[in-house]
Amino acid sequence: PSFANLTTWELRMVVNGDEPDDILTWGRTMLRNFRPDHILTPDANWRYVNIVRSEIRYGSQNVKFDRPELQKYVNMLMNGGVCGRRAFFGRFILRAFGVPVIARPSRGHAALAHYTPILPSSTTSTTTTNGGNWVVNLGGNWGAGYTRTNYKNDLDFRANSQARNNQTAYLMVKRAQWAGDVRGETRSYVIVDDGEDGGGTATGGFWNGVAMQTQRDIINGTGVLWTAVRSSSCQEEKIQGETLGEWCIEPTIAEKIAASPINPNTTKITYTKEGGITIPAASYNNDKSK
Numbered sequence: 130p131s132f133a134n135l136t137t138w139e140l141r142m143v144v145n146g147d148e149p150d151d152i153l154t155w156g157r158t159m160l161r162n163f164r165p166d167h168i169l170t171p172d173a174n175w176r177y178v179n180i181v182r183s184e185i186r187y188g189s190q191n192v193k194f195d196r197p198e199l200q201k202y203v204n205m206l207m208n209g210g211v212c213g214r215r216a217f218f219g220r221f222i223l224r225a226f227g228v229p230v231i232a233r234p235s236r237g238h239a240a241l242a243h244y245t246p247i248l249p250s251s252t253t254s255t256t257t258t259n260g261g262n263w264v265v266n267l268g269g270n271w272g273a274g275y276t277r278t279n280y281k282n283d284l285d286f287r288a289n290s291q292a293r294n295n296q297t298a299y300l301m302v303k304r305a306q307w308a309g310d311v312r313g314e315t316r317s318y319v320i321v322d323d324g325e326d327g328g329g330t331a332t333g334g335f336w337n338g339v340a341m342q343t344q345r346d347i348i349n350g351t352g353v354l355w356t357a358v359r360s361s362s363c364q365e366e367k368i369q370g371e372t373l374g375e376w377c378i379e380p381t382i383a384e385k386i387a388a389s390p391i392n393p394n395t396t397k398i399t400y401t402k403e404g405g406i407t408i409p410a411a412s413y414n415n416d417k418s419k
Contacts, residue, residue: 131246131261132227138293139244139261142229148221152200156225159206168226173245174264177226181219181267185209212239216267233265233274233283240268242276242283244290263290280318289318292344299347302340309336317341 135143148156160168160180167179175182186209195204205218216232216239223230223243233242244261263286265271271287280286293299306316317333319341399407 131244134246135227135229135244136293136296139229142231142244143224143227146221146224148200148202148224152202152221153225155200156202156222160222160225175266177222177228178219178241178243178266180222181215185215185218187211187215212267215239216241219266229261231286232277233268234277235269235274238268238274240274241266242286261290261294263287279316285318288344288348292347295347299344302344302347305336305340305343309334309340312336 132143146153160177164180164183167175167177167183170176170179172179185205188209189211191208192210192214194208195201196207199207202218202221205214209215210218216234219241220230220232220243223241229244231242233240242263242265245264246261265274265283268274272282272284275282276286278286280289292302309316312334314334314337317337317340319333395409397409401407
């Protein structure tokens, strides 16, 4: 039900599976017929994926009976497995129903983490769009493992997902990262350095440090959330309801040019005796009726 509200970043973790489309279809059909209660459960933390606990037998004694003509996820349902196969199947069934999911292993153990939607609330900030929380299944809670993503550990991934729920403010994080890219900095997704480089600073350079501190402020609710107002004359800006008076963002050069009046002489089409035609760019418009 939340598929239409997912961001591009979240959708990347829906469509990156190794299963073909026909197996995704099989997974949806199988669960609807075999265990529809796992679809209808109000517990969003275990919706769909609870089939792992109820039907994927723990143990590797029957893996030898896997049939080569069957796809691997079908064999997992039939013959079970230990933590790796169970986590693989859990991620598969979540992707089948359009739920973003990642591997969240820890030392000697396989687990997963997946998206759950945030329910609408009358107290939700107007700058916070449809977002979600991420929960861990089949393993220790956040802080007990790592991810196979761009993030150093699972807590860094969770922090990034939390900040992204406020898309208006998160743009400030991205702008700082882009500035770091221009400066040749190495991307860092660590909010606080663990001390390997002396401690207390971000590992990726100045602008990546700004990005991570901004991300932390967003999560803690202390970040500066602002809405830019572009105008031909300086207007008031508001930051979290406080007026800043004459501080504003002026129009760009392109916006000034687009808003400037056009001299009729610059749109005149001319002809030469030799048959040449000169059509100024300013005379063009996209009105097909003219």
